[in-house]
Amino acid sequence: MSASTITRVLLNNYVPSGSAKISDFQIVQAPAPTKEQLKENEVILRPLYLSVDPYQRNRLSGAKESYIPMYQKGQPISNSLVATKGQPISNSLVATVIASTSGEFQEGDLVIDGGGKWETEYVARAGAIKKAPVYPGINPRDYVGVLGMPSFTAYVGMTVVAEPKAGETILVSSASGAVGQMVVQLAKARGLRVVGVAGSDDKIEYLKSIGADAAFNYKTCGSLEDAIKRAAPEGIDIYFDCVGGELLDAALANINEFARIVVCGAITQYNLSSGEEGYGVKNTLNILIKSAKMQGFTIGGYFGTKIQGEFIEHVSKLYDEGKIKYRMSETVGLENGAQAILDLFEGKNVGKSVIKA
CATH class of the missing domain: 3.40.50.720 (NAD(P)-binding Rossmann-like Domain)
Known part of the structure; x- marks a missing residue:
């Protein structure tokens, strides 16, 4: 069952220069989506882990002339970056399906969303997500970590x-x-x-x-x-x-x-x-x-190409064999996600920065 309310992280102010502040973000509560609201081939996702990355600084700037689309002021943070081949360019989050009107996804499926929203539950199109593949030794956090x-x-x-x-x-x-x-x-x-x-x-x-x-x-x-x-x-x-x-x-x-x-x-x-x-x-x-x-x-431009498959096969094997280590800095709670972004640019993280929602 979906929660009665959800948490959203919104962009409050654009930051064209200098360092972002916590006041440039806003944490709000909103009604949770329900299965009855879903259209055909839609799902409700509950994020488990979200990725925090340096490229997000450019998205906070409000700059329209950039290789990365800016975030929309007053809207939830969303990592909706799509490459020319139609593939998401980022494993921005890994989530659990909690409701579905799609024959492809069932409740409980673990999925990767390259255009995920910073909300504790949200509606996504079935065609915009993919099931998380199964690899030996790989857990949900690894999809935004060592395989991210x-x-x-x-x-x-x-x-x-x-x-x-x-x-x-x-x-x-x-x-x-x-x-x-x-x-x-x-x-x-x-x-x-x-x-x-x-x-x-x-x-x-x-x-x-x-x-x-x-x-x-x-x-x-x-x-x-x-x-x-x-x-x-x-x-x-x-x-x-x-x-x-x-x-x-x-x-x-x-x-x-x-x-x-x-x-x-x-x-x-x-x-x-x-x-x-x-x-x-x-x-x-x-x-x-x-x-x-x-x-x-x-x-x-490399997402959805042959080299991505080579990367996943090569790195997942080395990781399972213990030949690659991958350290992560984990922030607990989506409500603390804005601080995780600020910490990244102050060098407080060691390794990959992720949020455990």
Whole structure:
């Protein structure tokens, strides 16, 4: 049975620049949907786990000219991102079906919704969700964790963009985060020497526990350029960039000939108060001098393709065998979801940030 009321997380204010505040969100109660209200081929979902990711910062901005559609002010947070092939670009949440008018879904089915809403219960079209596949050793939380969008991003960045070769050295920024921790382990599995960068001693120890050959705390290391040289005295062949800014500059100063710079994110630049505060990268000439390649990518176009199936098969097997670890920071209660977003941009999470609804 559905609850009599549900909790919704709404966007209260757009945040075009600077850091979001808890007052930019609103938590409201609303009548719960009922099976009698369903149209044909609709379901009522009860989310179990929801994903919290850096790309959500752009969706809070209100910017209309972005590769990511903005959230709608006064409406529930919704991860309704759809790729060109019609496939959802994010395993934004995993949920249980609690009512259905679809022959495809029954009450109790575990499903993945790439366009899920931040509501404790909501109505979804049957054609917009899919049943969660069964893999050995995989539990519901893993669909927004080790098999979620950030892990897939790491897999595509490593296999398609980075072109890694055994024996090379890779530098990974935000290496203890949702993407970075997977990059570290995929790189080790391919025989690379891995240098991780993170923002606390606890995170550094975690990186060493998952196989990083060297790691340093960017907050306490002094000169970033010198810290990279100490950790990778023979230079960097691949830089997997999740942060942009000063660390990107320092990495460019340490690249080897024919290096590849994989641009996955720029989280240090997301909360700037104005464009003038943006970090001006200085060492771009090294891309020319070293015949290096710098390539950005977004994950949307890879959903629904052959490589997604390869990712799921490969990573689920390694995870079940204990050859991949995946750490998550869990926030309990959807009513605390807004704080989980703020904590992500303050670096308070270790690993993948999720909400247990």
